[in-house]
Amino acid sequence: MTTPSNDSGAGLLRLHPDGTASRGSRILGIVVLVGSVLFLYVALVASKPDESLDAMGQLVRIMYVHVPAAIACYLAFFVTAVASAMYLWKRTTGWDALAASSAEIGVVFTALTLLTGSIWGHTTWGTWWEWDPRLTSTALMFVLYIGYLALRRAIIDPVSRAKQSAILGIIAFANVPIVHYSVDWWRSLHQTATVASLDPQIDGLRLFALFLGMILAMLLYAWLLLHRFRLEFASQALEAKGLDYALQERRAEGRADAAEVAATAAPALDAEEVR
Amino acid sequence: MPDAPASDLLPRESILRDAALVMGKDLRIERHSKVTLGQLLPFALLVLILFAFALDPDRRILEEATPGLFWLAVLFSMLLAIQRAFSVETADGVIDALRLSDLDPAGIFLGKAAGIGLHLLVLEAALLVGVTVLYGTTPHGWLLLAATMLTATAGLAAAGSLYGVLAAGLRVRDTLLPILMLPVVAPVLIAGTEAFTAAYEQSSGEGWRWCGLLAVFAALYVVIGIFAFEPLLEES
Numbered sequence: 001m002t003t004p005s006n007d008s009g010a011g012l013l014r015l016h017p018d019g020t021a022s023r024g025s026r027i028l029g030i031v032v033l034v035g036s037v038l039f040l041y042v043a044l045v046a047s048k049p050d051e052s053l054d055a056m057g058q059l060v061r062i063m064y065v066h067v068p069a070a071i072a073c074y075l076a077f078f079v080t081a082v083a084s085a086m087y088l089w090k091r092t093t094g095w096d097a098l099a100a101s102s103a104e105i106g107v108v109f110t111a112l113t114l115l116t117g118s119i120w121g122h123t124t125w126g127t128w129w130e131w132d133p134r135l136t137s138t139a140l141m142f143v144l145y146i147g148y149l150a151l152r153r154a155i156i157d158p159v160s161r162a163k164q165s166a167i168l169g170i171i172a173f174a175n176v177p178i179v180h181y182s183v184d185w186w187r188s189l190h191q192t193a194t195v196a197s198l199d200p201q202i203d204g205l206r207l208f209a210l211f212l213g214m215i216l217a218m219l220l221y222a223w224l225l226l227h228r229f230r231l232e233f234a235s236q237a238l239e240a241k242g243l244d245y246a247l248q249e250r251r252a253e254g255r256a257d258a259a260e261v262a263a264t265a266a267p268a269l270d271a272e273e274v275r
Numbered sequence: 276m277p278d279a280p281a282s283d284l285l286p287r288e289s290i291l292r293d294a295a296l297v298m299g300k301d302l303r304i305e306r307h308s309k310v311t312l313g314q315l316l317p318f319a320l321l322v323l324i325l326f327a328f329a330l331d332p333d334r335r336i337l338e339e340a341t342p343g344l345f346w347l348a349v350l351f352s353m354l355l356a357i358q359r360a361f362s363v364e365t366a367d368g369v370i371d372a373l374r375l376s377d378l379d380p381a382g383i384f385l386g387k388a389a390g391i392g393l394h395l396l397v398l399e400a401a402l403l404v405g406v407t408v409l410y411g412t413t414p415h416g417w418l419l420l421a422a423t424m425l426t427a428t429a430g431l432a433a434a435g436s437l438y439g440v441l442a443a444g445l446r447v448r449d450t451l452l453p454i455l456m457l458p459v460v461a462p463v464l465i466a467g468t469e470a471f472t473a474a475y476e477q478s479s480g481e482g483w484r485w486c487g488l489l490a491v492f493a494a495l496y497v498v499i500g501i502f503a504f505e506p507l508l509e510e511s
Binding site: 088140141143144146147150151154155160163164167168171172174175178179181182183185186 | 437441442445446447451454455457458459461462465466469488491492495499503506507509510
């Protein structure tokens with residue numbers, strides 16, 4: 001009879017002692033950290049406020065975060081769609097974990113985009129929310145992917161969850177251009193695009209700050225993705241192992257019961273024979 | 276059986292015949308249960324009345340907002356119609372029977388979509404009468420109105436069947452379906468509202484462009500549904 005080892009389900013999966021980090025992710029983390037310090041210096045101190053005609057002044061500094069965050073969220077959702085398609089093709093859990101992790105980080109970056117856009121709008125337009133086409137379609141995309149994450153939480157069976165979320169991951173991404181196009185068209189009928197003034201005369205250090213922000217946002221995305229992916233992969237493995245472990249335990253219990261029944265039945269049989 | 280002649284006319288092994296069978300089944304269920312007529316239709320009209328409470332009915336706001344309110348009422352009713360259409364499939368293991376029935380999944384998808392679409396068209400016709408009577412608007416541009424209703428309904432029904440089967444069988448389906456569907460059909464609300472506005476103002480040039488967008492949306496979701504319904508049905 002095999003007795004399950006004493007460690008819990010978690011013990012069956014040996015993680016790297018340092019958690020989700022590895023040599024590569026540590027180096028990337030340090031690069032992101034050093035880059036952030038440089039970025040903050042360039043974006044907040046070194047670069048001059050925008051003083052051209054139709055200028056944003058100090059407000060231009062929000063763009064160094066807003067635009068990179070927006071790019072990172074589109075990148076994240078693109079990765080989710082590609083990983084979803086790869087899952088449907090290869091059917092390996094890694095692709096599912098990648099799609100899930102990327103969508104989660106994408107939602108965070110989308111929230112950051114909305115937040116910075118709203119703060120920018122408050123100072124420029126005087127309202128926290130303006131029905132600007134880009135802001136509005138981003139808000140819809142935000143809810144769309146919250147729905148994707150909600151679906152992931154709602155399905156318990158891992159294979160079923162992976163398959164259904166993969167299909168939704170692709171459909172959701174196909175929706176992004178439709179939503180974008182229709183909202184854009186809807187607003188352009190009523191007013192000229194408000195964010196047109198968002199493309200300032202950009203040069204020198206300001207351009208560098210924006211460029212650095214974009215690189216940094218993508219590196220940050222990659223770093224977050226590495227960790228989130230490893231965590232998701234480990235938790236999926238744990239889920240599977242946990243099930244194996246529970247099955248093993250129940251089987252052992254069953255065998256123990258059977259042995260007990262046999263043991264108590266044996267004397268009774270003896271008694272029968274004597275009589 | 277109302278569908279018997281239609282499904283007999285089509286060749287035995289065809290997607291359209293399967294679709295006609297599934298649609299016929301759904302219409303027969305409706306004929307006996309009267310859920311759409313007895314519950315959804317009154318609900319849709321109630322929404323119109325509630326809008327009047329929210330927006331002052333004396334200040335012509337209702338008249339101006341009629342196109343948007345019409346499509347908003349359609350979207351709310353659509354959610355209920357989809358939930359209804361898939362709750363009849365998930366009860367008593369019907370969905371397993373459907374999987375085992377040898378019907379083409381694409382046919383099942385088209386049948387469900389056609390059934391939902393017919394229900395929605397009935398609701399929309401009633402809502403159109405509703406806004407005319409309650410909000411005092413006179414419909415113009417009948418051709419554009421009809422084309423908008425047909426294309427928008429096709430899109431809503433196709434997307435609805437797809438997301439309906441995705442959410443069917445989940446314990447949280449009632450709360451999950453709206454959050455999954457409403458952002459997706461937001462373009463239908465925009466395009467439907469703009470096309471209706473153009474029709475009511477009798478300036479149908481822009482309206483036909485919006486109608487074109489609705490047709491693209493519908494075509495896209497019919498194609499996605501035909502391919503994605505089989506794996507989704509397997510897992511639901």
